[in-house]
Amino acid sequence: MDLQSLTLLVEILDAGNLSAAARRLKMSRANVSYHLNQLERSVGAQLVRRTTRRAEPTEIGLRLYQHGVAIQSELLAAKESVTTLGQGLQGRVRLSVPSGYGQLVMAGWLIDFKRQYPGIVLDVVFENRIEDLLRDEVDIAIRVVPEPPQNLVAREMGPVRYVACASSGYAEKHPLPVQLDELQGAPVVTAAVIGRQLRVSAYQGQNLGEVRREVILEPTLISENFLFLRQAILAGLGIGLVPDYVVQEDVRKGDVVTTLDDWRLSIFGTQMFMLYMPNRQHTRAIRTFIDFILERVRAPGAEPEDQSQR
Template sequence: MDVNALTLLVQILDAGNLSEAARRLKMSRANISYHLNQLEKSIGQQLVRRTTRRVEPTEIGLKLYEHGLRIQNELTAARESITTLGQRLQGRVRLSVPSGYGQLVMSPWLLDFKRHYPGIVLDVMFENRVEDLMRDEVDVAVRVLSEPPQNLVARDMGVVRYVACASRGFAESQGLPQQLDDLRTMPLITAAVIGRQLRVAAYWRDERHEVLLEPSLISENFLFLRQAIQAGLGIGLVPDYVVQDEVDRGEIVTSLDEWRLSIFGTHMHLLYMPNRHHTRAMATFIDFVLAKARGAVVA
């Protein structure tokens, strides 16, 4: 069986349709279709089911895909070993990080990584999207989630805790929330997901409570949210790392500290696809970031 034909099958199924596979491989759609037909003829069975939008593997097609994926990964690893032999570590890592955590916590880590491995290209996207998280242009993603997707490998980077907080001036003039239900009526500054009802989960020992929220100021930009809290515009409900320096200096004060608060999830996770080949650059990056996370004070 032709190894090139097997890897072509992998690329077709990864792309999802013949047109996208042709675009990625810089071949014509007709050429892609011809080679697929030839492979099916040599096997004597149908390998993919074609619809108007997608191609899906048959049972035999899925088995061949798994074999082809392993072969493709081994070939990639072999090429990498040859090209990097006697050279400094090189490669490219495409990374998606949350806007707030990425800027406030991870940025120094990423800069430190570049100082250690100048030959590795870091392509960093600061974004908060969860849908279609591990699309083709992303090797590694970092997200705060309560339960990571089952189809991804998830490495725990630590606990994320939210705090209810305000500027010292706001606290002295307007007061701080004393009960969870106070969050319903006070001017609230926080992030939200478009199209979803915002709610905070609050844990007291083994008890779980939930409060629906109606913020007066919403943004995905946590630096902006911090500015709004410092300006005395309301009660902030943000991850503790967003305001930790200001809390330490006494500029921002917190309340409801006996509660463990969460909006989007309780843990930060590093995510990647289980069947995607790990280049040396990607494996090195993952180990580096996890080591940094274990040494960081996130909670």
């Protein structure tokens, strides 16, 4: 058994199947299968259970995988120590952030991070989809989800709060909904999941006394771009259902008014998470970035993170 064989095993189990591992390793699937068979023959035990869709470790395969990840991490740390000797922190972080949250809340943090660590390359993708981090070669993703995927490490970044709102001009000409059911017939401006019926969940009260309602909506304007949704709300096109940070400044100035304030509203989930792969060899750059962002989230007065979403 050698390091190359352990690396192959780690890549197969991280990727989830032989075909995905072959693409990552730039090998043919048959070649990956051959080398895995050779490794299992040298060990004298099956290491991976193959199905048509997944590759899962046996007990001994999991132990070897853990050793392989640890060895890779040590080698990576040693390489970093040599290459960065006498230099500032260097490396690369590929980050996926939601379009609105990334632009309106995180942009300042990312700029501050770059100023503090100029040697680290930040590769930032603005998108709202939840995709396979390995497939997209993303180190960290920031997302709102009802429940984080079990195969990922999820670090909480604070609760999410939606608001029902409209421009002051719209409110002068049209009655705002004061009951949840009135949203069904209102011209709603919001984001939605393509191909799914839009449902807004509403909560009132706390703990055992909490009341939960769900309302099905048919929006008049839908977009994943929250900056565009904000413009549409300010233009008086309808009732906005957006994370409160999107219109926070407009509410403060009186350009936007809110309604249904007794309800806690949610469309995509009630919690923001930082997601990344478990047992993945993280560079010092990635670890530093994770710590930096979580410190910003928990800093006193960091209001946007406590009320944020996409």
